[in-house]
Amino acid sequence: xxxxxxxxxxxxxxxxxxxxxxxxxxxxxxxxxxxxxxxxxxxxxxxxxxxxxxxxxxxxxxxxxxxxxxxxxxxxxxxxxxxxxxxxxxxxxxxxxxxxxxxxxxxxxxxxxxxxxxxxxxxxxxxxxxxxxxxxxxxxxxxxxxxxxxxxxxxxxxxxxxxxxxxxxxxxxxxxxxxxxxxxxxxxxxxxxxxxxxxxxxxxxxxxxxxxxxxxxxxxxxxxxxxxxxxxxxxxxxxxxxxxxxxxxxxxxxxxxxxxxxxxxxxxxxxxxxxxxxxxxxxxxxxxxxxxxxxxxxxx
Numbered sequence: 001x002x003x004x005x006x007x008x009x010x011x012x013x014x015x016x017x018x019x020x021x022x023x024x025x026x027x028x029x030x031x032x033x034x035x036x037x038x039x040x041x042x043x044x045x046x047x048x049x050x051x052x053x054x055x056x057x058x059x060x061x062x063x064x065x066x067x068x069x070x071x072x073x074x075x076x077x078x079x080x081x082x083x084x085x086x087x088x089x090x091x092x093x094x095x096x097x098x099x100x101x102x103x104x105x106x107x108x109x110x111x112x113x114x115x116x117x118x119x120x121x122x123x124x125x126x127x128x129x130x131x132x133x134x135x136x137x138x139x140x141x142x143x144x145x146x147x148x149x150x151x152x153x154x155x156x157x158x159x160x161x162x163x164x165x166x167x168x169x170x171x172x173x174x175x176x177x178x179x180x181x182x183x184x185x186x187x188x189x190x191x192x193x194x195x196x197x198x199x200x201x202x203x204x205x206x207x208x209x210x211x212x213x214x215x216x217x218x219x220x221x222x223x224x225x226x227x228x229x230x231x232x233x234x235x236x237x238x239x240x241x242x243x244x245x246x247x248x249x250x251x252x253x254x255x256x257x258x259x260x261x262x263x264x265x266x267x268x269x270x271x272x273x274x275x276x277x278x279x280x281x282x283x284x285x286x287x288x289x290x291x292x293x294x295x296x297x298x299x300x
Contacts, residue, residue, distance in 0.1 A: 036165025
């Protein structure tokens with residue numbers, strides 16, 4: 001499997017339906033190769049769902065979608081048991097039994113329900129009744145969330161947010177991209193060709209293990225994560241899970257770019273996606289989480 005060609009072919013298919021957002025599409029593919037989950041944050045209408053569906057279509061993945069609502073129940077996600085007409089206990093599987101699960105507006109869901117995702121995100125399994133069931137391979141969750149200033153949203157618990165490999169901000173398009181988007185919507189719908197198979201994704205997830213990470217890059221990762229714990233604007237810095245996430249994402253990025261090793265520039269490119277949802281910035285700081293990360297990167 002040529003990972004670079006696989007990405008380029010997938011990217012071309014997704015771009016049939018998306019204007020702009022090149023880095024976001026690339027980072028979503030990186031996360032998939034790294035076998036990680038993604039938070040997509042942005043206001044409604046900026047193509048978060050369209051990107052997710054197009055990516056799933058291009059890689060021939062089984063795809064299911066859940067709409068986040070305050071009354072969403074655990075059983076609506078993982079399923080439930082029932083007794084059939086023969087008095088036998090049966091399992092009605094929920095949408096979590098899929099390859100790519102899209103959860104729209106995750107931060108409109110009550111915390112008691114979102115915590116049901118912890119086992120699935122971390123261990124790729126769910127417990128229903130007395131049974132523990134493995135999830136499909138690969139199992140990737142793409143969750144969208146609205147900015148917290150939109151009515152009806154709540155902040156995700158950090159214990160849940162930390163299970164996502166990346167958080168990607170999806171903003172408003174620039175003028176050129178918005179004009180391109182209008183053209184896409186005017187023309188007849190173009191199908192997304194299935195350019196990859198699930199086995200191709202699994203193959204790339206194995207290939208990343210062969211990508212080297214030198215001691216200088218490892219030291220940079222550790223210095224970067226530790227700096228988030230020492231910054232005066234930060235209440236809670238990144239945990240060692242952030243180190244592991246950088247290694248996984250760095251390897252996946254190098255692989256799809258046709259390289260055999262991770263560079264410090266790879267880690268700089270990944271800094272905000274990997275760290276922005278893992279650290280808590282003081283409300284009185286005034287510079288925001290991305291400003292803090294930019295400042296740390298600039299000083300290392």
